[in-house]
Amino acid sequence: MKTLVVYYSFEGNTQFAAEQIAQKLGADVLKLKAENEPPRNFLKFLAGGKSVIRGEKAYLDRFDEDPAEYDLIVIGTPIWAGRITPAVREFALEHPFEGKKVGLFACSASGEAAPALDNLRSLLSGNEVAATLSLRNPLKYANKTAIQIDQFVNELLRAL
Ligand SMILES: Cc1cc2nc3c(=O)[nH]c(=O)nc-3n(C[C@H](O)[C@H](O)[C@H](O)COP(=O)(O)O)c2cc1C
Numbered sequence: 001m002k003t004l005v006v007y008y009s010f011e012g013n014t015q016f017a018a019e020q021i022a023q024k025l026g027a028d029v030l031k032l033k034a035e036n037e038p039p040r041n042f043l044k045f046l047a048g049g050k051s052v053i054r055g056e057k058a059y060l061d062r063f064d065e066d067p068a069e070y071d072l073i074v075i076g077t078p079i080w081a082g083r084i085t086p087a088v089r090e091f092a093l094e095h096p097f098e099g100k101k102v103g104l105f106a107c108s109a110s111g112e113a114a115p116a117l118d119n120l121r122s123l124l125s126g127n128e129v130a131a132t133l134s135l136r137n138p139l140k141y142a143n144k145t146a147i148q149i150d151q152f153v154n155e156l157l158r159a160l
Contacts, residue, residue, distance in 0.1 A: 001160060003027035004065060007076035008087035010037065010048070013107040014076045017138045017145060021074055021105070024153045030065045034058040034087040049081040058086035060094075067097040072130075072156060075120065079108035084116045089123070098126035103156045105133035130159035 005022040008031075009015035015031065022029045036059050038047035050056075067073055077088035084106070104120050106113035113134035121129050133152040138145040 001072065002070045003072040003074065004030060004067065004070040005074045005076070006030045006032065006065075006067075006088075006091060008032040008034065008078070008085050008091075009076075009107075010044075010078055010085070013135070013138045014078050014105075016142075017105060017107060017135055017149060018074075018076045020146065020149050021076070021103075021153060024149065025072070025074070025156070027072075027074065028065060028070075030063055032058075032063075032087045032091055033061040034090075035061065036086075048085075051086050052080045052083045055089075056086055058090040060087060060090055067095055067100070070100065072101045072103065072160065073097065073127075074103040074105070074156070075124075076105045076107070077116070077120070079106050079111055079113050079116055082111055082116060084120050088120065092120060092123040096126075100127045101130045101156070101159055102127045103131045103133070103152065104129060105135060105152065107135045107138055109137060128159075131155035 007018040038044040
């Protein structure tokens, strides 16, 4: 069984979670990098929020991984303005795959991630979503995050 963990992370929280999930699943890792990102200052909320609300396209760096080669694909995104990030949306839209088991996770500061995960699920119709996970500030709440990740990974493994 081959597993790929795909994620975008602007400030490290999603990366922190993705690396733990990948390690537990023995997965390959694809870190999405976008050429157009918000500035790394207080304007990030304005720019990032605007980009998701307007549905702006993310220009992803090229990558070699082919989702078609994997049985299980785990996708992680930060929550921006209540939604998935442009980078993860772009990946789902422009690198479509079908017939896979999928795990979805999102990292937010305090907000509700379920609607964003539902949206991501709808972009991936044709696949079976085996588990979802919403994390709050994983870098800050590392112990709680580790427990949640264990549950998520176990759910994924049970679905295989
Ligand atoms: C542009 C932008 C918009 C955000 N919008 C939300 C939001 O709507 N709700 C929320 O709870 N957190 C929001 N956050 C916080 C991030 O979702 C949270 O810090 C997440 O853990 C960041 O993941 P990362 O460190 O992998 O980038 C936002 C952060 C940014 C930069």
